[in-house]
Amino acid sequence: MSDEFDRYSRHALLKVIGSTGNEKIRSARVLVTGIGALGSLISILLARAGVGFLRLVDKDAPEMSNLHRQILYNERDVLVGSPKAEAARANLLTMASNVEIDAVNIEIDRNNIDLLLDGVDVVVDALDNSETRFIVNDAILDRKIPYIFGGVVETMGNVMTIVPGKTPCLRCLWPDPSHVLGHARASTVGVLSSVASLVASIQVTETFKVLMGDLESIIHGIMVVDIWKNQFHVVPIIPTPECLCAKIASQPSGG
Ligand SMILES: [Zn+2]
Incomplete structure (x- = not known):
């Protein structure tokens, strides 16, 4: 068979992916918001799985203190000082030259989010702040694009899959965004490299489920992990009746 069939054959053998699933992955267009610790492994796994189009957005440059967990970058990238977007694109193309990569060196805000979402099937969250996550949350609800939220700090992580109209x-x-604005960040309390890779892997798995159309299998609620304490829980989330997501769910065409 073709080189491409061989390349993705171990996914083709899987009952949950298969050849049809590989075709869905090849035609998928995915936005990864942030290419730090989570975004590194998310973009590597998606590119290597053969996602057709990846849009990566980050405004920072790699620093030496990033390298223990931001596995997409190397020491040379830090020395050169080019933006993460540029380094990410170059490094990903050495792993998967057949993937179209749109690397965008900007900070996500309310003015550019619509353009960034243009033509995208799924958004995978790899941001480091809640303010921007709310901007993305509201925009994906408006456009009905699934959104895989993920966050890590210390030895803990969260993953939640948001499917507009369904979750x-x-x-x-x-409900009160001001409560999360002061949440601890890796830059102040640290983050264990392995929990970032764990959470990124769960997010990529959720992305595959969404791309396969297997919404039965997504995380229903929020997954809460503490990798040091060996704790994995899924906590149910009660929809807020007056929330924008509830209004979308009640629309007759929301399917
Ligand atoms: Zn909501």
Whole structure:
């Protein structure tokens, strides 16, 4: 068979993916918001799986203190000082030259989010701040694009899969956004490299489920892990009746 068939054959053999699933992955267009610790492994796994189009957005440059967990970059990238978007694109193309990569060196805001979402099937969250996550949350609800939220700090992580019209959203999880604005960050309390890779892997798995159309299998609620304490829980999220996501769910065409 073709080189491409061989390349993705171990996914083709899987009951949950198969050849048809590989075709869905090849035609998928995915936005990864942030290419730090989570975004590194997310973009590597998606590119290597053969996702047709990846849009990566980040405004920072790689620093030496990133390298223990941001596995997409190397020491040379830090020395050169080019933006993460540029380094990410170059490094990903050495792994998967057949993937179209749109690397965008900007900070996500309310003015550019619609353009970034243009033509995208799924959004995978790899941001490091809640303010921007709410901007993305509101925009994906408006456009009915599934959104895989993920976050890590210390030895803990969260994953929540948001499917507009079917699941609660980040505003249901945090009805008062001001409560989460002061959440601890890796830059102040640290983050274990392995929990970032774990959470990124779960997010990529959720992305595959969404791309396969297997919404039965997604995380229903928020997955809460502490990799040091060996704790894995899924906590149900109650939809907020007056939330924007509830209004979308009640629309007759929301299918
Ligand atoms: Zn909501």
